[in-house]
Amino acid sequence: MNVLKQTRFILPLIIFILIFALLWRGLNLHPNQIPSPLIGKPAPTFSLPTLFDAKKVTTNKDFFGHVTLMNVWATWCVACAEEHHALVQLAQNKTVFFYGLNYKDDVTAAKKWLKQYGNPYRIVAVDQDGAAAIDWGVYGSPETFVLDKKGMIRYKHIGPIDTDSWEKNLKPLIEKLQHEPV
Amino acid sequence: MNPYKKNDNCLQLAAKMTKNYFLHAYEWLRKMLLFLLMFLPLQLFAVEDFYHFDTPAQQERFAALTSQLRCLVCQNQNLSESNAPLAADLRQQVYQHMQRGQSDKQIVDYLVARYGDFILYRPPINAATLGLWLGPLIFLFLSVLYLLFYIRKKQ
DSSP states (O other), rough: OHHHHHHHHHHHHHHHHHHHHHHHHHOOTTTOOOOOOTTBBOOOOEEEBBBBBSSSEGGGGTTTSSSSSEEEOTTOOOHHHHHHHHHHHHTOOOSSSSEEEEEOOOOHHHHHHHHHOOOOOOEEESSSSHHHHTTOOOOSSOOOEETTTTTTTEEEEEEEHHHHHHIIIIIIHHHHTTSOOO | OOOOOOOOHHHHHHHHHHHHHHHHHHHHHHHHHHHHHHTTTGGSSSSSOOOOOHHHHHHHHHHHHSSSSSOSTTTTTTTTOSSSHHHHHHHHHHHHHHHHHHHHHHHHHHHHHOOOOOSSSSSOOTTTTHHHHHHHHHHHHHHHHHHHHHHHHHH
């Protein structure tokens, strides 16, 4: 009984610390960044028209042989405008293959946008009805996938890319993937 | 203000009284309607897409499926409630898969393969969710244990 009397004061403290730790962790979580189950899996198969030439078709085979940054964007997406300037600048290094997926957008507006603000993408696929994006598990643009030379999805970045996320996460990963065999 | 005058004749009085009555009734009705409007559930304005189903059972299946799947944009709403464009697209997917004769499990697996367990309102039992599922039971067990201990001590 003596033990019980002593622990009486410690127990609420322990409970408090546990709850505090739990809630503190909760504050630092990002529930809007849903982890993708596609990481480590090959890119979904698709066949879509390209933006500048609707007769030309782009498929998941376009990811083979090089490290790809696959960026889901749209002209109606405010955060896409935020990251666009950074993308244009990063594309100048040509260290990575920039691939754009134009998501549920107006084709004319998309073309105009790229002419006006610069085009970082080597290929732009047009996903008019958003069906292809569902296969990629896209739930909000911008979203960016990093694919290795075999066309496997290795990383997903949700939200606009900024210098911080590029230097911390994307750049080191892309450099690592460059050294992997085809 | 009193609308009635001493020299009103019978007919005038009756007309004024009727008018007054209706004015009051109208005012009362208006207030009552405004009051009732407060209780109108917002759910009435929930999303209605017009999907065609062959049987009522299919419609129920669709409603059940879309209500247990989370909208990924507005995460506290399910697919059937959400107005988000993505939710509409996913409802469309669920509908099309149903029309192709796929089972509930196939449809759910299809969505989980793309969006992860997060799309499920009822998370599956695995290593990551074990605490979530067993937590309340453990808590209950400890509480009962404490209670028994406490009662025995009092006796």
